[in-house]
Each structure stands twice: as C-alpha cells, then as structure tokens.
Amino acid sequence: MDLTIALIVIAALLVATVVLGFVIRWSQRRPRVVDVTEAVDPARLGADGLGEQATLLQFSTELCARCPGVHRMLSDLAGERDGVRHLDVDLTHRPDIARHFNVLQTPTTLILDRAGVIRTRFGGAPGRDVLELELSRVLEESHA
Amino acid sequence: MPEPTRIDARGPRFAAAITAGLLLVDVLLGLTGLPVRAELTAASLGERAADPSFLLLVVIAVLFLWGVLSPRTAPWGVLFRAVVQPQLRPATEFEDPRPPRFAQGVGLFVTAVGLVLQLLGVPWGLPVAAAAAFVAAFLNAAFGFCLGCQMYLLLQRVGLVGRARPAA
Numbered sequence: 001m002d003l004t005i006a007l008i009v010i011a012a013l014l015v016a017t018v019v020l021g022f023v024i025r026w027s028q029r030r031p032r033v034v035d036v037t038e039a040v041d042p043a044r045l046g047a048d049g050l051g052e053q054a055t056l057l058q059f060s061t062e063l064c065a066r067c068p069g070v071h072r073m074l075s076d077l078a079g080e081r082d083g084v085r086h087l088d089v090d091l092t093h094r095p096d097i098a099r100h101f102n103v104l105q106t107p108t109t110l111i112l113d114r115a116g117v118i119r120t121r122f123g124g125a126p127g128r129d130v131l132e133l134e135l136s137r138v139l140e141e142s143h144a
Numbered sequence: 145m146p147e148p149t150r151i152d153a154r155g156p157r158f159a160a161a162i163t164a165g166l167l168l169v170d171v172l173l174g175l176t177g178l179p180v181r182a183e184l185t186a187a188s189l190g191e192r193a194a195d196p197s198f199l200l201l202v203v204i205a206v207l208f209l210w211g212v213l214s215p216r217t218a219p220w221g222v223l224f225r226a227v228v229q230p231q232l233r234p235a236t237e238f239e240d241p242r243p244p245r246f247a248q249g250v251g252l253f254v255t256a257v258g259l260v261l262q263l264l265g266v267p268w269g270l271p272v273a274a275a276a277a278f279v280a281a282f283l284n285a286a287f288g289f290c291l292g293c294q295m296y297l298l299l300q301r302v303g304l305v306g307r308a309r310p311a312a
Binding site: 002065068099103107 | 153175239
C-alpha cells in the first residue's frame with residue numbers, strides 16, 4: 001500500500017477510536033430509568049438488609065479497574081444521606097446474580113427505592129452529579 | 145517479591161499510552177509492508193516472519209507476556225516508577241493490580257492471533273489484529289476504559305471464567 005493511503009487509514013483509525021471513546025463515555029454517564037416492579041431480595045445478595053429510604057446497589061468484579069473508585073463515591077454518597085445504604089456485590093464467582101440482573105459490564109449501579117424496587121440503572125462509571133440527581137429523584141418519588 | 149495490593153492508577157495508563165503508540169507504528173508498517181500485499185500467500189515462512197511489522201509485533205507481544213508474568217518488572221512500569229512518577233503529584237487513585245494484568249493477557253492474545261495469521265499467510269490479518277489491540281490500548285490510556293470491566297462478565301456468561309464457587 002502506498003504510504004499516503006496508509007497514513008490516511010491510520011488517521012481514520014485514530015479518529016474512529018477517539019469517537020468511540022466519547023460515545024462510550026457518554027453512554028456510561030447516562031442513567032437509564034428502569035420500569036420493572038421486581039423488588040430486590042437482599043438475602044440473595046448476601047446482605048442483611050436494604051437502606052430504609054434507598055439503596056445504591058453496585059455490582060463489581062475482581063478484574064474491574066473502575067469499580068474501587070465507584071465504590072468510594074457511592075459509599076461517600078450513602079454516608080451523606082440518612083437512610084441510604086450502599087451495597088457492593090462481587091460477581092466474580094456469582095454468574096447467577098449477573099444473569100438475574102442482566103449485568104454485562106462492571107461497575108453497574110442500580111438505585112433501589114425504599115421498597116427495594118429498581119428505579120435507575122447505570123452501566124459503567126456514573127458521574128457523581130448525575131447520580132446525586134437520580135438519587136434525589138428516587139427519594140422524592142418514594143415519598144410522594 | 146510480594147505482590148503490591150494497590151498500585152498507582154496512572155502507571156498502567158502510562159504503559160498503555162506507549163503500547164498504543166507502538167501498535168499504531170506497527171499498523172503503519174503492516175499497511176505499507178508484506179501483510180497487505182498479494183505476494184504474502186506465495187511468500188516463504190521466513191519472508192513472512194522477516195517483515196518489519198511482524199518483528200515489531202513480536203516485541204510488543206513479548207512485552208505483553210512480560211506484563212502478565214511479572215507486572216512489577218515490566219519495562220514500562222519500571223520506567224514509570226523511576227522517571228515519570230517522581231515528577232507527578234503524589235498518587236490519589238490506587239487500583240487493584242489484577243485488572244491491568246488481565247488487560248495485558250488480552251493484549252497478548254490479540255497480538256498472538258495477528259502473528260499466527262501472518263505466519264499462515266492470511267492477508268490483512270496482522271494489521272487488523274494490531275489495530276484492534278491499538279483501539280483497546282488507546283481507550284485505556286486516553287479514556288481510562290478497562291477491558292476487564294467490559295469483558296469479564298461476557299466471558300463468564302459463555303462459561304470461560306468465574307464459575308460459581310461454593311462459599312468457603
């Protein structure tokens with residue numbers, strides 16, 4: 001292949017990769033409102049209970065580089081608000097839980113309301129501001 | 145030497161940036177060399193292996209292998225700790241060393257596929273594999289994207305890793 005064409009291909013590869021990176025980042029920071037009525041059973045996750053007002057349910061694996069950072073942020077957030085609990089479930093050896101919640105990437109974060117019903121889902125590392133906004137929304141709606 | 149439980153999160157991203165640069169050079173060598181020419185199928189095994197893109201990808205694959213076998217002594221990690229880290233502010237983000245090690249294994253697998261395809265005389269095999277590895281390394285370096293986050297549960301679903309283990 002001619003060097004000029006090869007350089008154009010390289011430039012196209014570089015641009016496509018950068019675009020892909022921004023698309024992934026954009027999709028990961030976006031919350032998805034979940035419309036199911038299933039209440040999460042804490043015993044199945046190995047926890048002794050859920051938060052009184054809301055629960056930040058995080059799924060992690062051992063090989064996930066972003067999970068510890070999200071863990072710190074979520075436990076921080078849970079500490080700031082009364083009745084909000086943070087649960088971190090390691091899926092490394094629990095394919096059953098991964099399949100049940102249809103988790104395909106980690107970290108995945110679910111916001112549960114006071115009844116344990118899943119209200120919001122984040123695939124990937126969420127932004128703190130978006131998370132706080134969603135948590136406030138769930139807290140308000142469960143009081144309405 | 146005992147495994148460190150936490151490493152500076154910037155180390156693996158620094159290594160990924162160098163790796164991405166090397167892989168991009170390799171794609172360029174591949175696109176301008178034997179791997180995309182029709183002569184590849186007729187070339188001898190020695191000619192296929194002597195192409196500069198093949199030789200550079202062997203070097204990159206060896207570095208990946210090094211990163212899997214002994215992450216503490218891998219060249220880019222040593223360079224980071226000796227030269228780059230002292231210039232930076234103290235680390236604020238630490239991470240588990242297992243995810244980057246897994247990513248090195250994935251890199252090794254992808255580059256090895258490229259090398260085998262080149263030796264088998266499959267046109268475009270080597271530059272395409274190098275480009276795939278480049279995308280992963282670049283996204284890690286520039287966006288902090290981690291392969292283990294995206295791939296582990298998919299591999300688990302097809303039953304390759306992380307089978308259910310009875311609680312100890």
